[in-house]
Amino acid sequence: MRLTVLSVLLACSVTTAAAQIDTNRPVRRLSLAECIQMALQNNVDLEIRRYDPQIAEYELRAAYGVYDPAFSFSGQHSRDEAGSRLLGGGFSIPGSITEADRFSLGLGPGLTPWGMTYDLQGSVADSYGRSFSVDTNGFLVPLPFENSSGSAQISLTQPLLRNFWIDGPRLAIRVAKNRLQYSELALKLQVMQTITRLEQAYYDLIFARQSVEVQRMAVELAEQLVEENRKRVEVGALAPLDAKQAESQAATSRADLIAALSQLAVQENVVKQLITSNYAEWANMGLEPTGTLTAPRREFDLQESWRKGLTLRPEILQAKLDVERAGIQLKYDRNQVWPQVDLFATYGYNGSGAEFSGSLYEIERRDRPFYSFGGRVSIPLSNVSARNAVESSKATLQQAVLNVKRWERDIMRAIDDDVKQAQASYERVAATRAAREYAEEALAAEQKKLEQGKSTTFLVLQMQRDLTAARAQEIQALDAYNKALSQLSLDEGTTLERLGIDFRVE
Structure with missing residues (x-):
């Protein structure tokens, strides 16, 4: 009788479970x-x-950002008042007043994919004011003045050994x-x-x-x-x-x-x-x-x-x-073993005049060029760090x-x-x-x-x-x-x- 009751209970539980899952x-x-x-x-x-x-x-994309140059612009005004000068007989001359305006802009420093760095710079400054002097008759004479100067230049540096074939950004x-x-x-x-x-x-x-x-x-x-x-x-x-x-x-x-x-x-x-x-x-x-579930035959190779x-x-x-x-x-580390051998050069034009326009005009005419070039070599004596990195x-x-x-x-x-x-x-x-x-x-x-x-x-x-x-x-x-x-x-x-x-x- 106990087995029969157990069988009935199990049958009921199976029916209930199946109904819950299926219906x-x-x-x-x-x-x-x-x-x-x-x-x-x-x-x-x-x-x-x-x-x-x-x-x-x-x-x-962020890694390529190293080749993006920075554009810069600045402007500045300054004023300087000198103290009066005391002459013989208790006579004094008022001090001079100098004011200056300076503007500069630049593009760089920048980097090229072959390791060259460049820097474009331009600047112009204008100074003006007045000073005083005494003429031969002993009278005080004001002396106003104004002058302007400026330049535009490009500077380049090219590595020849280290950082030439590969450098940090290219790595x-x-x-x-x-x-x-x-x-x-x-x-x-x-x-x-x-x-x-x-x-x-x-x-x-x-x-x-x-x-x-x-x-x-x-x-x-x-x-x-x-x-x-x-x-x-x-x-x-x-x-x-x-x-x-x-x-x-x-x-x-x-x-x-x-x-x-x-x-x-x-x-x-x-x-x-x-x-x-x-x-x-x-x-x-x-x-x-x-x-x-089927069993398609497959040939294995x-x-x-x-x-x-x-x-x-x-x-x-x-x-x-x-x-x-x-x-x-490894290629980068091997390159870093080489000495630092760089060529550098700067080329540009100067300009001057009584006003801003005069300086800018001379720079535009390119009548007063200037340049410099040279090289530098840096050789680590033991180079332990680079050699062990290799x-x-x-x-x-x-x-x-x-x-x-x-x-x-x-x-x-x-x-x-x-x-x-x-x-x-x-x-x-x-x-x-x-x-x-x-x-x-x-x-x-x-x-x-x-x-x-x-x-x-x-x-x-x-x-x-x-x-x-x-x-x-x-x-x-x-x-x-x-x-x-x-x-x-x-x-x-x-x-x-x-x-x-x-x-x-x-």
């Missing part, structure tokens, strides 16, 4: 292509990673370009990994739903046997103790169904997490995949898969960019090269594992399908023997368990095969190409 909440039917499209639009991890190329692009720009490509590959990798996780989660969702159906069929078989045994007990064709075995199996099957329904709900949440940024909107919605992986995988391309960045740094960069470069080799090894090993896994899964699909068919035939035969009194309930129950296990193993093999193909595509770097997704960073 009390809306169900959204989704194909794999629709899920991928939603993930590309809504996946939060992708949204975060999409900012990386933008940030790298802004940093590259920053080349590294920023390198990191921009790196960030684009990181985004591509994130897209590929997200799609692969989604594909595998989608296949697992199909597996979870089919597992629920397998367990439901197991419950139906067990309950059918319980009903048939009950009738046999009533007519005296079966001992009551033998009937309890079937009831126990039915209770176990119901418990397995509850577990399968729970796993289905968990797997739905995995898919939801990948396709939406608003989880609350999807929390109470069921997902029904429209796809099925390990050498071709290796070639694809070694040329397309974003990780190895990123590792090669790290080698390139290390090479750029050695450090060499070691970093070698480390980056070894990292590429490590990726080559890991990629080839992963692809080899994927191919073996896919081949084994495909063969397992055929084997489990045959096992399921044999289990169906064996159960049908054993049930007929039971009806004829030539078998036992224990054997039929065993056959039912074997059939349920065979069905579960078949869909598990199909799930594993499809996931193996998805993983192989990721490790080859062909996920986007296989799905026809055009990846561009704009």
Whole structure:
């Protein structure tokens, strides 16, 4: 009696759980292509990673800002009053008053992409005022004055050794370009990994739903046997103790169904997490995949898969960019070992006159040129810092090269594992399908023997368990095969190409 009550309670709980999952909440039917499209639009991890190329692009543009010259302009007025002078006999002369206006403008200092610095400067000044003197008759005579001067010039400095082939700004720009490509590959990798996780989660969702159906069929078989045994007990064709075995199996099957329904709900949440940024909107919605688990035959070419992986995988391309960045740094550090040898020159025109206009006119006529040129050499005596920087960069470069080799090894090993896994899964699909068919035939035969009194309930129950296990193993093999193909595509770097997704960073 206690076992019967337990069976009734389990049946009620299974019915309630199934009703909550299948009928009390809306169900959204989704194909794999629709899920991928939603993930590309809504996946939060992708949204975060999409900012990386933008940030790298802004940093590259900022690095070019070093070539932007600065325009400057200034104006100044000054006034100076000198004290009076005392002459013999107690006679004093008032002090002079001088006022000056000065204006200057400049463009620079600026830098060119080949390391030359330039500075354009122009200035003009006008001084005016009055002073006093005493003429021969002893009278005080005011002496007003005004004069103006100005110049325009350009100064150039060109390094010949250090900072000629590469300097700090060019290093920053080349590294920023390198990191921009790196960030684009990181985004591509994130897209590929997200799609692969989604594909595998989608296949697992199909597996979870089919597992629920397998367990439901197991419950139906067990309950059918319980009903048939009950009738046999009533007519005296079966001992009551033998009937309890079937009831126990039915209770176990119901418990397995509850577990399968729970796993289905968990797997739905995995898919939801990948396709939406608003989880609350999807929390109470069921997902029904429209796809099925199939086993298309595929011919595997390990050498071709290796070639694809070694040329397309974003990780190895990123590792090669790290080698390139290390090479750029080494080139810069080697250049910094050279002495500082610079040529410099200045050329311009002077102008002067009674007023501003006179000075500007002479400058415009270019009648009074001036120039200077020369060179400077600076040689560090030991140069310890620069030489050790070179050695450090060499070691970093070698480390980056070894990292590429490590990726080559890991990629080839992963692809080899994927191919073996896919081949084994495909063969397992055929084997489990045959096992399921044999289990169906064996159960049908054993049930007929039971009806004829030539078998036992224990054997039929065993056959039912074997059939349920065979069905579960078949869909598990199909799930594993499809996931193996998805993983192989990721490790080859062909996920986007296989799905026809055009990846561009704009």
